[in-house]
Amino acid sequence: MNKPLILVVEDDKAIQKLITTTLETQGYQYHTAETGEGSILEAVSKQPDIMILDLGLPDMDGVNIITKVRTWSNMPIIVVSARSEDRDKIDALDAGADDYLTKPFSIEELLARLRVSLRRVRYDNEKLQKDATIFTNGFLKIDYLAGCTWLDGEEVHLTPIEYKLICLLAKNVGKVLTHNFILHEIWGDYANDVPALRVFMAxxxxxxxxxxxxxxxxxxxxxVGYRMLRVSEDCKCTDSYSEN
Structure with a gap:
């Protein structure tokens, strides 16, 4: 497993050194930035797993950085700031920060907050991967990893060709796939038997x-071809055309 990458945005050299030394001893990778502009450039180019952010930067308020980052990234942002007023905390959290530590802070507490954020990152990544392997459309469900199809909770037994067809349609839901495209994807470059395709589709x-x-x-x-329609569980039949 790759080591987590942390972006430390802190213009106070002593505090930056304290944080980065701690991260290094704990096996984390890190990059640093000392300005708001630099932090955004690093976030875009390095794609860190977590950002540790000081609010009081020389060129930009940290809340503005959070707002900008949240337009394109959901990575956890842990604020570490000398600002201790409730209003400052609320503004940062409302802008999209995930956590807030007030200086001076305990290194042990910072590490604990990091571990919590990393667990969230792992959970989100695992959920994304799981969701990518399961297709649902109304009462229809396809588990690509298991190679199984269900309809209304009951497994549907498909032949290998039927399964390939339904997966191809599902992965292109909403798109019209031409006969030639389907034949090429299912049977190979030289397939041109449209009548056979119609039989399998039937x-x-x-x-x-x-x-x-x-x-x-x-x-x-x-x-022309075929299209899988996107439907909901309570959807009634939509306008369709049948060849048979």
């Missing part, structure tokens, strides 16, 4: 559509 529809002649999930564009 058998697939029988397994996932309650009324195959009026499909809700797979729409036919006559003479």
């Amino acid at each position: 058998t697939l529809r029988k397994k996932i559509e309650k009324t195959p002649s009026h499909p809700k999930y797979i729409q036919t564009h006559i003479g």
Whole structure:
């Protein structure tokens, strides 16, 4: 596993040294910045896992930095500042900071806050990876890792070709896929048997559509190809066209 990368934004050399030395002894990687402009450049170019941010920088208020970063990143931001008024804390947290430590601070507490933020980063990354392996559309669910398909909670037994077809449509949900594109993706460069494709699509529809002649999930564009429609669980049948 890669070591977490921390961006330390602090213009006080002594405090910056204290934080970076602590990070180094704990096995973290780090970059530093001493200005607001520098912090944004480092955040964009280095893509750190966490930012430790002082609010009192020479060129820009830390709250403005938080606001700017939040327009494109959800990385945890831990504020470490001499500002101890409740209003300052509220402004930073409302702008998007995840945590707030007041100077002088305990190194042990800073490390504890870092560990909490890293757990959140790991959880978010794991959830993102898990979500990327599961496709849901109305009552239809495909688990790409398991190679399984369910409809309304019951597993649907598909042939290998049917499964390839439904995955291809699902990964391009909302897009019309031409016959040639589907044939190339499923059977290879020289496939051109559109009638065979129609047969497989008909058998697939029988397994996932309650009324195959009026499909809700797979729409036919006559003479062109097919599209998987995005539906909700309470969605009624949308306008579709059938070749059969």
